[in-house]
Amino acid sequence: MLGLALRMLRHRIGSAIATLVALACGVMILMSVGLLVESGLRYKPAPQRYAAADIVVANHAITITGKEFDGTTTTTTVPLPEGGTVPADLAAQLRQVPGITIVAVDRSIRAVVPIAATPHTLAHGWSSAALTPYRIVDGRQPNADGEVAVDRRLAEATEDEVRPGYRIPVLVGGAYRTYTVSGVVERAVDGDWPAALFFTDHHAAALNPRPGRADAIGIVLASDADTSAVLAEVRRLSAEAGAKVYTGADRATSAQSEALAARDLLIQVGAAFGGYVVALVVFVVAGTVGLAVRHRRRDLALLRAVAATPGQVRWLLLAEVVQVSLVAVVVGIPAGLFVTGWVHRQLIARGFVPDGFPLSGGVLSAVAVTAVTLLVAVTAALIAAARTVRIRPTEALGEVAVEPPRSSRTRLVIGLVTLGAGVSLTMVTTAARGPAALGAALGMLYVFVLAAALLAPWINRYAARALGPVLRAVWGDSGYLAAANLRANAQGMVTVLTALVLSVGFGGSVWFLQDNLQRQTVEQTRDGLLAQHALLSPAGLPESAVADARAVPGVVAATGIRRTSVITRVMGEPQDVGAQAVDPDSADRTLDLKVTEGRLADLRGATVALSTLQASSQGVKLGDQVAMWLGDGTPVTLRVVALYERGLGFGDVTLNRETVDGHTATNLDDQVLIRTEDGGAALTDLVDRHPGSALIDTAAMNGELAKDLALSAWLNKLLIGVMVGYAALAAANTMVMAALARGRELALLRLVGVTRRQVKRMVHAEQVGLLGTSLLVGGAIAAITLVSVVRTLTGQPVPYVPTAGWISIIGGTALLALATTVLPIGALLRTPPVDGIGVKE
């Protein structure tokens, strides 16, 4: 049977290649997704900075319990955007636990050493040096507030290598100080965390932006300690203090959270996207295999008539598909590895994963992908085979092997129900606001695409009937033939319609959604910034910077802005929401958030301003109290004093700067917005006074913002591009197979006197009919989704669709028709019609 299958495959090499291409591309995509997920799952952050600690007490994430609608409680753990803290005096309690030799409080303080090539460092108290450990290689530990021990990596990065006794400038807490180098230290473990500075514990505590709090407390056990007893006691004390206990591979610093976030990103994206890809691969492969079987009905019927049992036909198809799948795996897996390499480099270049995040594994993914592919292909073959069992052997006798129309009533009913669900979701989407609407809109997109797939045979048939007069009017007799063909091939072109509706529907909504968000964000920022200048500093700006700016003659207003995140509960689910903290006195002169209700000037005490989107998704009104968590996990309850529209540009939550004081990692401002009189002001002085800072025109900030957004949209666009590309490939495959199977029919037409030109016109008319219908249905789905999502997120009633978008959709479809049908048919037409006709199939 294998040999026979191979022979039959080779004979129908066209459809075998089409199936192979569909499968190999599927394998490639799955392999890529699989490898990225596997790398994420395998990623074990080395304990690095806390390698020498047996136990780390910290707070990297917050666990929030919520209530579902049905009353069940759920718990969700979200990483804390600003890094959580633990009470520093917990250390004193921990020291009482027997079996512990070292308890060291670690506070990581951002510091800049401008004389170093890589100036950004983290400063700590000396006692935490034991947690890595760092060893003194030259000099001694810091003993006074004015002393610092420097990391050898930092010392080597300075122009004339820093040695004990040198005096170096350090920008810390927003101000320059000069320290005497007491010693040079070297870490005992490798890793890619930034170089360190060590002050005395006392000085580090004084500089700590969050007084009384520590980033982590590291514990080293005595060699004879009863580990589990100590651990139990540490857990008890920590729980009382609201801190968590980490051991083993979990002893990461919150600074390592970048890599952890990358790991989560890979796993999440892979899980979400992988599901769609598998579904798409099932659809494409099932379609291609089904079509390949459909084109060979006569052969299969003949086999049945000659002597093959239904089981043998099934085996034959299975054997064929398995052979093709194995080749696809052999081709697709290396291709997948290659592509993953590229994606990995792009992810690093675009900052989605940190440099040095490894791609690891592959064997597991390859095995899983092979299994999934075989499973999908075999299932597709079995479905197709189930259909061929219904092929009666007598079909082999007929002149042409026509497929009986399969208008399954069940499919029609399910399709109509799905369509109904889509329509009712449209109403939900129109009525809802915020993320509820966003969810409904995406659900609606899937439901509509599914409905189109289910109803595809009827859509094709109806379109053929409805388009008949149009095609006849435009293309004359050729149009008449085209309409007849469209009617007859309604079933065969189901895959094409579905794939194109999927491409256009998904591409048109998700892709353009990114464009809309980008554009709106940039627009909101541009329109909302009343200040002409911004003083920025990656090291942070102290409060004095605002006062300094205000003191410059010609300055109308200056506002310090602190960018942070808060955690809010949206429909029971905790979510990380971008926030800004401002000084309410001047904010309405430097920022125009487009306040619709309330006043930004009222942002005093325990108050908050929310974007209208955030307010509606949380279901709160002006004057309501809202509960949320600050970036370090501190719960707060704030009164809503203003609602504003420009949430995309400035963050959905605007807080009073006092509210976040002591709750962000640096406790410094990220920027100071400065509004000047028309004549301008002498602001350059400010830059000199705040080393490490830069003064830029706010108009230039927009360009940067647009670049950042394009970067984050890249991943979404890549994912959607892959899906759309694969669906388009499926359509192309089907169309090529269908076109090449038409040799006989076209020869017959030409023998009865249809000219070559008329045949060509007929094919053009068919393509316009089929692709036009697909574009119309897909475009309608995309439009409905895009309008509701864009309206929800930006308030714009009419979404923006870039001209390039229109051109690529229509041009792409035209190109598809040209490459997959017009050219192959042209080739068929070059053979003399007598060769295409007759008993010699």
Place this chain on the structure above:
Amino acid sequence: MPAIVGGSAETAVRVGQLTRVYGTGPQAVTALAGIDVEFHCGTFTAVMGPSGSGKSTLLQTAAGLDRPTSGQVWIGDQELSRLSETKLTKLRRSRIGFVFQAFNLIGALTVEENIHLPLRLSGARPDPDWLGQVIDRVGLTDRLHHRPAELSGGQQQRVAIARALAMRPEVIFCDEPTGALDTQTAAEVLALLRSVVDQTRQTVIMVTHDPVAASYADRVMVLADGRIVQDMPQPGAERIAEHLALLGRRQLVAQGS
């Protein structure tokens, strides 16, 4: 040529009260309206009749390719109606051969592979002597490694007959095997079928329109409107033509009235 009806007492194929209705409701077409007939071993029967009279349907139901709406079919002493599709296929491949008007061959396989196909599918060990003999008789010895597309219509039909003979079936059904062939090639194919009956006492049941083709048979059966209207020993091509002409006239008159 001996014109004996029922050269043997054994029955190769028998159908009883056979009906076949296509479709349902008002569009239903009765292709066979209750047919009773026996075909004896070692005989050659020509089934004739106007287009649409049910000849192909009779052949297909009798050969187990299609299921009757009601009635029975026996191949030897095996009744077909209660057999599963798989059992039916197994019975077909061991005891029945077919030759259709066209599209008999799998394009992917060579002549030899096409001939071996039923053997291969049934897992039976080929008998090289017999196969050699069959191939020799159909005169395709030098064409074994060609593809069907490289053969003429007559050659293709001969391959189909060789394939039908490969399993040494008791009965061979042919539906207009010479319909697409010229006179000379048709004669070759018919002579081959005749020799199968005469030399190996197999049974041939052949649908044809051509009185000359029918003259190779022992018995001529004429169908009209799904019924047997005539069943006679083969009376020679001219008489057959007359009978058909008469039948055609009667039908025209019946339609006209």
